[in-house]
Structure formats: structure tokens, C-alpha cells
Amino acid sequence: MEEVTKQHFFFHDKPEHAGERESCHFCQLRAFPTHKDIPVSIVNSLDGAVIPPNFRFIDRMVLGDGVEAAEDSFRSGCSCERDGDCQFMGCHCLADLEDMENSSADEDGYQDDNYGANGHSKGKRKAYAYHSHGAKKGLLRSKMLNSKEPLYECHAGCSCSKDCPNRVVERGRTIPLQIFRTPDRGWGVHAQVAIKKGQFVDRYLGEIITSAEADRRRAASAISQRKDVYLFALDKFTNPESLDPRLKGPPLEVDGEFLSGPTRFINHSCEPNLRIFARVGDHADKHIHDLALFAIREIAAGEELTFDYVDGVTEDGAEMERGNGAHMAKCLSSSTMDSSPQSSSHFSSSPPSPVALTLRRHRRDEERRLQEQFSLGRPLPSERLCGNGDCSLRCCCIYKTSGIYLPLYILDDRDESEDGVLVKDILTEFAYLVTTEVWPSIEKQSDVLLKARSIEAFATSPPVRTAYLSFRTACQKNDFDFTAESRLREALSSTLPRFRDLVTALDAAEQDSQRTEMLIHRHLQPPQQPDQTPSGKRAQWTQESCIMRFLLTIELWRRHGERRMRQRNWAWEEPWMVAELLSAVLLHYWLMDREKCFTREPTRSSEQCDEAWQDWLDKYPLLEDSRRDERRRVKSPDLVPKPLGIIKGLDLDKDIGYVGGVGTAARGPLWRDSRQRHYDGEDDGDGLPQH
Ligand SMILES: C[S@@+](CC[C@H](N)C(=O)[O-])C[C@H]1O[C@@H](n2cnc3c(N)ncnc32)[C@H](O)[C@@H]1O
Numbered sequence: 001m002e003e004v005t006k007q008h009f010f011f012h013d014k015p016e017h018a019g020e021r022e023s024c025h026f027c028q029l030r031a032f033p034t035h036k037d038i039p040v041s042i043v044n045s046l047d048g049a050v051i052p053p054n055f056r057f058i059d060r061m062v063l064g065d066g067v068e069a070a071e072d073s074f075r076s077g078c079s080c081e082r083d084g085d086c087q088f089m090g091c092h093c094l095a096d097l098e099d100m101e102n103s104s105a106d107e108d109g110y111q112d113d114n115y116g117a118n119g120h121s122k123g124k125r126k127a128y129a130y131h132s133h134g135a136k137k138g139l140l141r142s143k144m145l146n147s148k149e150p151l152y153e154c155h156a157g158c159s160c161s162k163d164c165p166n167r168v169v170e171r172g173r174t175i176p177l178q179i180f181r182t183p184d185r186g187w188g189v190h191a192q193v194a195i196k197k198g199q200f201v202d203r204y205l206g207e208i209i210t211s212a213e214a215d216r217r218r219a220a221s222a223i224s225q226r227k228d229v230y231l232f233a234l235d236k237f238t239n240p241e242s243l244d245p246r247l248k249g250p251p252l253e254v255d256g257e258f259l260s261g262p263t264r265f266i267n268h269s270c271e272p273n274l275r276i277f278a279r280v281g282d283h284a285d286k287h288i289h290d291l292a293l294f295a296i297r298e299i300a301a302g303e304e305l306t307f308d309y310v311d312g313v314t315e316d317g318a319e320m321e322r323g324n325g326a327h328m329a330k331c332l333s334s335s336t337m338d339s340s341p342q343s344s345s346h347f348s349s350s351p352p353s354p355v356a357l358t359l360r361r362h363r364r365d366e367e368r369r370l371q372e373q374f375s376l377g378r379p380l381p382s383e384r385l386c387g388n389g390d391c392s393l394r395c396c397c398i399y400k401t402s403g404i405y406l407p408l409y410i411l412d413d414r415d416e417s418e419d420g421v422l423v424k425d426i427l428t429e430f431a432y433l434v435t436t437e438v439w440p441s442i443e444k445q446s447d448v449l450l451k452a453r454s455i456e457a458f459a460t461s462p463p464v465r466t467a468y469l470s471f472r473t474a475c476q477k478n479d480f481d482f483t484a485e486s487r488l489r490e491a492l493s494s495t496l497p498r499f500r501d502l503v504t505a506l507d508a509a510e511q512d513s514q515r516t517e518m519l520i521h522r523h524l525q526p527p528q529q530p531d532q533t534p535s536g537k538r539a540q541w542t543q544e545s546c547i548m549r550f551l552l553t554i555e556l557w558r559r560h561g562e563r564r565m566r567q568r569n570w571a572w573e574e575p576w577m578v579a580e581l582l583s584a585v586l587l588h589y590w591l592m593d594r595e596k597c598f599t600r601e602p603t604r605s606s607e608q609c610d611e612a613w614q615d616w617l618d619k620y621p622l623l624e625d626s627r628r629d630e631r632r633r634v635k636s637p638d639l640v641p642k643p644l645g646i647i648k649g650l651d652l653d654k655d656i657g658y659v660g661g662v663g664t665a666a667r668g669p670l671w672r673d674s675r676q677r678h679y680d681g682e683d684d685g686d687g688l689p690q691h
Pocket residue numbers: 184185186187188226229230264265266267268269347348349350351352353
């Protein structure tokens with residue numbers, strides 16, 4: 001404290017610091033209630049520069065004209081009985097969190113208290129972002145540090161106490177900070193105490209202004225590029241499809257140039273030690289979310305604090321893995337490197353504002369690209385499997401591949417299977433053989449190719465991959481033993497009749513949205529099983545319900561694609577055919593998985609999902625409504641699959657994969673029955689073979 005006061009006098013003593021005396025930044029800082037215990041100090045031992053006289057320190061966000069917080073009637077908080085309950089999925093504040101289905105442990109070796117070593121749930125699922133006990137208590141978990149997920153915290157509207165473990169940002173800065181004069185980059189910030197990896201440092205404060213006002217200020221600024229480094233868009237939840245008009249965009253921005261806290265003086269680095277996170281308290285205020293800075297590694301006392309102003313987004317719009325060499329090269333090349341010996345090599349010597357401008361452009365391009373994806377058949381994030389856009393059930397949100405419902409993993413193809421067979425050939429061959437099995441009546445080779453191509457497009461699409469990962473996770477969590485192929489075949493074969501009936505029921509309910517929604521919800525969720533609980537029931541997955549969920553999920557996606565003319569060849573005529581084909585897809589994925597054809601990549605950002613969609617849309621362009629166009633497109637060389645049998649050395653039925661249909665163990669696949677009936681001229685009434 002004493003030292004801080006000396007620095008204060010150091011400033012004020014000299015005549016050239018008259019400006020500081022007049023605006024007295026230090027008086028402002030001293031006025032903060034926290035100043036005694038966790039002061040912010042200002043020190044300049046290099047030159048006569050003072051903090052700009054028109055700058056004012058603030059300790060909370062200031063709402064500019066036209067910016068409003070949510071009305072009280074929209075506010076809500078959790079009603080957890082004990083503070084400890086605010087760490088679990090049941091806490092209302094965590095309701096928007098991605099379901100950490102696959103994530104009971106993170107790379108810190110962190111394991112949920114309520115999960116056994118094998119990851120089986122013993123009770124409630126822990127979901128909040130911070131470590132809850134031990135030396136790391138209150139620090140952000142590594143899983144979060146590496147992600148771009150927002151932080152959802154408890155807040156004033158909650159029933160928990162101020163000591164609730166999920167109020168880290170709300171409790172505020174705990175580290176004394178010092179604004180100091182750097183030799184080459186104006187002011188910078190350091191702490192005279194060590195900071196732990198995952199520790200909250202402070203919020204980036206400023207005036208929250210409308211996007212129009214931000215544009216006006218940019219234009220008015222003599223050097224508008226410079227202005228950009230103080231403006232941060234609050235766009236974490238911006239979504240053109242949002243039902244909330246405040247989140248549709250363009251987003252509000254925080255201007256820290258004239259009103260801000262000490263973090264406004266933190267410089268940019270390509271090798272930062274801090275990262276900025278969106279933090280939400282009351283969900284009604286997502287449009288004015290906080291920007292919270294956390295340490296992403298251990299920081300020594302006195303080390304300058306820095307963050308990457310563009311956080312890994314490069315000029316060409318790609319998001320690169322942090323710490324990766326390419327990211328570093330791009331980050332550095334976007335500004336001139338200062339090679340002077342006294343400056344550390346990771347600081348660029350010129351302001352990174354051109355990158356910030358590029359980022360803005362990149363965001364606009366990104367939005368355009370997304371709109372194009374939606375127009376080509378990617379489902380809108382607002383679409384739900386059950387068809388009700390207001391439905392908030394997690395199971396209905398598989399199309400939402402950004403924000404809080406970003407899948408935790410992406411299923412990617414390896415180049416080769418364990419036995420050295422090209423994975424892309426396996427999928428192409430699968431689609432081709434299924435086509436010739438199921439539709440033997442298609443005679444023209446070009447029509448067979450077209451049909452096969454559409455089956456391949458369906459089977460390799462992102463929603464089918466996501467559904468398979470959920471299936472696999474559920475099987476593992478519930479100890480369903482499908483290690484023997486025969487077991488999965490048996491389970492599939494006994495599920496088929498019910499699934500076929502469900503498809504028939506969905507067809508019948510086509511005009512009745514309520515009944516459709518009810519049918520879908522019933523089959524996407526675990527069924528209720530008798531139990532000792534007070535209600536006498538407990539939701540519990542069974543083998544059959546897991547299979548039903550997979551089949552129904554991809555069936556709804558098939559219907560979606562068909563409706564949107566994504567692939568009109570996804571019209572598969574009859575319920576039994578749908579049931580058989582979708583079962584064949586599941587069995588095929590399972591077999592390919594067993595042969596190590598896939599990798600499971602942790603999702604780092606929504607851009608990764610966008611990429612997966614883009615790859616798929618590029619590979620399977622939208623078929624136009626006219627046959628003529630389909631033919632023309634399918635003739636393009638990269639669209640024509642290899643003709644049957646030319647994939648040398650690959651015999652799917654024997655080596656890997658599966659094309660034979662599921663049906664019943666005794667009678668074989670349903671399509672064989674149907675073909676038989678077709679040849680015999682037989683008709684068994686409903687056109688369905690009996691199981
Ligand atoms: C948000 S301010 C940071 C505080 C600033 N140094 C100051 O004195 O006010 C951003 C400005 O700091 C400077 N700056 C930040 N990081 C820099 C870096 N790595 N190299 C050079 N200048 C940097 C640029 O002038 C930039 O416009």
C-alpha cells in the first residue's frame with residue numbers, strides 16, 4: 001500500500017504530470033471500495049507520459065444510449081437449496097450448458113465427484129466450469145480454458161449465497177494490478193503477485209454501445225483502425241436465427257477507449273498468458289454478457305499480462321489451434337515483429353489493429369458462408385428434430401452445431417481402416433451395394449449411380465455421424481455389450497418392427513404437429529422404468545431405446561433433407577425399407593468403428609462444425625429439381641462413384657462393413673422378402689413381412 005502511495009506521489013510531483021493531477025486517475029482508483037485490499041496502481045519510471053486525461057476508470061459496465069438491460073419480468077435465477085448444488089446440471093443457471101455427456105473427466109485428471117472411475121453416473125452430473133475443491137478450487141478447468149464455451153454463473157437473482165462456487169467472475173478481481181509504462185508499446189499491465197493457470201484476472205469494462213454507434217465512432221475516429229483495438233463485439237450469442245431480437249445481431253460492442261478498467265491497458269500478444277471468455281449471469285442479459293479475462297498458464301509475479309486480441313482467428317478467416325505454429329506465424333505476420341533485444345520476441349512492435357479489422361470482415365464473410373450452407377440444406381440452428389422451434393429438449397437439438405449445443409466431439413474418417421482399406425472406398429461401396437440390393441429394379445447404370453450417391457451422401461452426413469457418436473456413448477455408459485456383432489444384429493432385428501410401426505405412425509400423423517412431436521419426444525428420450533424412487537419410476541436407457549433413438553434421429557434428418565430437396569433421392573418409399581436401410585447404416589457404422597475407420601475429434605469451436613458441413617456440402621452438391629440437371633451434375637467425374645466391384649480387394653460383406661440388410665435372424669433382410677413377393681406376384685395385405 002505504502003509503495004502504491006509513493007508511486008502516486010511520483011506522478012504528481014513533477015510539473016509535466018499536471019494532466020494527471022487534473023484528471024487524477026489515481027483518485028478514481030482510490031475511490032473504489034476494493035482499493036485497500038486489491039489496489040490498482042499506475043507507475044511510469046520511463047518517461048513523462050500520463051494516462052490520457054480524457055480517460056476515466058470505471059468499476060462496472062456503462063450502458064450507452066439505446067442499450068438496455070432486460071426487464072425484471074424476464075429475469076430468473078436458480079433456486080438451489082445449497083451453494084454446492086450450483087455445480088450440477090440441475091441448477092437453472094447451467095441449463096444452457098452443453099450437455100457434457102462425454103466429459104466426466106478432463107485433461108487435468110479432473111473427475112466428477114459423482115462419476116465412478118469408469119465414468120458411470122452415480123447421481124447428479126457436475127457441469128460448472130470451475131474446479132470445486134483442492135488446490136485448484138475456483139480455477140477454470142482446463143477443458144474450459146481450451147474451449148470457446150461461455151461461462152454461465154449464478155448471480156444476484158439466485159437463491160444461493162455470495163460464496164456460491166459458481167460466482168467467480170461476479171465476486172470480481174482478487175489480484176492487485178499495476179499499469180506500467182512499457183518501452184515500446186505505451187502502457188501495459190502486470191501483477192506483482194503470481195497468477196495461477198485458470199485464475200480469474202478481471203473483466204474488460206467499457207461503455208456498451210449499439211453497433212451503429214460503434215460504426216459512427218469508428219468513422220469519427222481520426223485513425224479508425226486504432227479505434228478497433230478498444231472495441232469488443234458482444235457477439236457470443238449473436239445468431240441471425242435467434243427468436244430473441246436482441247441476439248439476432250448486429251451485436252452490441254464494448255468501447256474501452258475512454259471509460260474502462262485496468263484491463264483496457266493490457267497489450268496484445270501472439271503468445272498470450274490470458275484469454276477472454278464470455279460470461280453470463282442472468283440469462284436474460286446475454287446480449288450484454290461480460291468479457292472475463294482468465295490466466296491460461298502460470299504467470300510469474302511481474303510478468304506482463306497479454307491476450308490475443310483476435311484469439312486465434314487469422315486473416316484468412318480460419319481458426320487455428322492455439323499454440324500451433326501456423327497460428328503463431330499468422331499472428332506474427334499480421335504485424336511487424338520487433339527484433340530489438342529489449343522487447344520479448346512474442347510482442348509485435350506495431351498495433352494489431354489491421355487484424356482486428358480483418359476479424360470484423362471475417363465475421364461478415366462467415367455469416368454469408370453460413371447463410372449459404374443453410375440455403376443448401378444444412379438445417380437452421382433453430383430447427384428441432386420434433387419440428388417445434390420452441391422445444392428446448394436437448395435431444396431435439398442435434399442440428400444446433402454452434403453455441404451451447406455444440407457437440408463435444410466430431411466423428412471423422414481415418415484415411416484407412418486397420419487393415420489398410422481406404423475408408424472412402426468402404427463408404428462408397430457400401431452405398432453402391434445397398435442400392436443394388438434394395439432397388440434391383442433400377443436398371444440404368446446412371447440411375448443406380450445417382451441413387452448410390454444419394455445414399456452415400458445421407459450415410460456420411462454430419463447428423464448421422466453425431467447420432468452414431470451419441471449411440472456409442474450411450475452404449476458405453478449403460479454397459480450395453482455389443483462387442484459381438486451378433487448381439488447388435490439381434491437387438492436391431494428385435495427393434496425393427498417397432499421402428500417400422502413408428503415410421504408408419506409418423507407418416508399418418510404428418511398433418512398433426514402435436515402428435516408428431518409427442519411421438520418423437522417419446523422415442524428420443526429414455527423410457528421410464530419402475531424404480532424405488534418416490535415416483536416409482538426412473539428414466540433409463542435400454543438397448544432397444546438407444547437403437548430407436550439413433551434410427552429415429554437419422555430418419556427425421558432424412559425427412560428433413562427430403563423436404564428441403566437436399567437429396568430428393570432420400571425418398572425411400574415404404575416404412576420397411578426405411579427401417580432396413582437405417583438399420584444397415586447403424587450396423588455399417590458399428591462395423592467400420594470396430595475396424596478403426598473413425599477418429600473422434602474433440603470439438604474446439606463451432607467453426608469446426610461449420611467446416612464439417614462445408615466439406616459435406618461441397619462433396620455432395622445440392623441436386624436440382626430437374627432430372628436433366630441431376631444427370632448433368634452426376635456426370636462430373638468426381639461425382640461418379642466407382643462402378644460395382646472395381647474397388648479391388650474389397651469385399652464388404654466378408655472383409656468389413658455390412659450390406660445384407662437386418663431383418664430377422666431366421667428370414668434375413670426384409671428387402672429380400674419383398675423382392676420375392678414382387679417376383680411371385682404375392683401380396684400379403686399391408687405389404688409388410690411379418691416378424
Ligand atoms: C487496448 S490498448 C493497450 C494499451 C496501450 N498500450 C496503451 O498504452 O493504451 C491497444 C493499443 O496498444 C498498443 N499495442 C497493444 N499491443 C501491442 C503490441 N503487441 N505491439 C505494439 N503495440 C501494441 C497499440 O497501440 C494498440 O492500439
